[in-house]
Amino acid sequence: MFKNRIYKLRKLMSEKGIDGVLLQGDPNRNYLSGFTGDESFSVITNERAIFITDSRFTEQARQQAKDYEIVQYSGKFEDFLGDLTKNLNISKIGFEENIITYDNYIKYKNKLNCELVPMDGMVEKIRIVKDEEEINCIKKAAAIADKAFEHMLGYIKAGMTERQVGLELEFYMKKLGARDLSFPTIVASGVRSCLPHGQATDKVLKEGEFLTLDFGCIYNDYCSDMTRTIVIGEPSDKMKEIYNVVLEAEMKALKGFKPGVTGKSVDKIARDYIAEKGYGKYFGHGLGHGVGREIHENPRVSPMGDTILEKGMVVTDEPGIYIPDFGGVRIEDLILITECGCEVISKSPKELICIK
Ligand SMILES: [Mn+2]
Known part of the structure; x- marks a missing residue:
């Protein structure tokens, strides 16, 4: 090899x-x-x-x-x-x-x-193109993150701090065999969820708030990366609306990933949909990025992503909407470009989850 x-x-x-x-x-x-x-x-x-x-x-x-x-x-x-x-x-x-x-x-x-x-x-x-062994390591790292997310759904309660949530998530991934974290875990709740990369603070989780978790781990030198946004208690109609726009954008982009297209053409699918729904100015970052030994590597899946996607590339699909003084939603899957489309490596559910 x-x-x-x-x-x-x-x-x-x-x-x-x-x-x-x-x-x-x-x-x-x-x-x-x-x-x-x-x-x-x-x-x-x-x-x-x-x-x-x-x-x-x-x-x-x-x-x-x-x-x-x-x-x-x-x-x-x-x-x-x-x-x-x-x-x-x-x-x-x-x-x-x-x-x-x-x-x-x-x-x-x-x-x-x-x-x-x-x-x-x-x-x-x-x-940039991963072989079978590399793909297996990435899948293992993603499976650890999926299991950890499932665990967190039974752990998170209103009244906890973001730091408590982050610590448990990180501890649990290491317990499941992760060597390290792919990057500092993002735990952003309430109005802080409008910070795309808000790291955990001492803020307490309250009812009626978004909670964004963006995390990943390293298994045999390979990274995973995923984001889920959940709600503590009951969401408002506006929260539901934003969540559904991001989810729809994420799913539409999933259908666009295939060999032969550029990253920017897939970015455009999600970006156009979010703009059409009136939230265009609240989606500032690129749709995704390559993942491998580094958490951010080529190909870029952004308006600047000129690389033509090929079978064996591993990238993220992570649209978001971030509204200042309100909150934000991001949903991120790790995906593998296959012969004629893509395989979603992240298996965690994406329907809106409310912690009661
Ligand atoms: Mn990412």
Whole structure:
């Protein structure tokens, strides 16, 4: 599997005319090696795959990065890299311009005798389509989130704080085998639900309020992402109306996801429907995003999403309406693009749930 991924990278390297790459960020380096730790490096040329780490990770790298020569370095990494690129006769080395700092760049530029070339998302282009094993990990992470949501429906009561809700949700996902959270859990109730990314506070849940939960976990390095908005007690007519508009927009978009269309064309389906219902100005963010090793990755499903969707891509469908001083609703499913449409990975119910 890793050999195949490295093979794909080497093809892109030769197309770009570079004879080596330096991988420093966790997602790309680990995707191409099987390593699950951090703060390490790999250098890949046409003939060699070298994994470079320090004494904290050497043994782990030996066990996990089996297709690589493992090298332990000490001292300044830029000195080590300068010698290595010289010994490997690298003339143009690709680097992750979205990962390395300006400080890194200056140090490399001073120590390396080769040309530094931005990789321009070369590995991300390979990562955008998921293989079966990756899809299984994402499905497992989503199943944990679904179970946790079901648990929360029996746990949430008026009088609790958002923080209590968030803590229980996070604890429960870890109890079910999640390694970590995909991102800081969003728990936003009442007027706070108009904050698309409102993190849990000490606010107490009251009857007649929306409660938005946006959460996910990491299973074997892969993220899940889902959002459900529920009501504490009884919803008003206006709350029901907004909820139904968002739900309808979400379901209409689901029918639009298929290979061969752009992300922006699916975004438009949900956006046009919400605008038609008079709430256009309250839906400010994109409809969705790719999910994998990172919680937000390509393809973007927004008015700027030019990428053509392909079978094996995993994206979210998450329209929302956020009305200041009133509240908001977002409903988000994780989906897999299939041969002729999409498969909804999130299984939690979407009809309006009221906590009595
Ligand atoms: Mn999302």
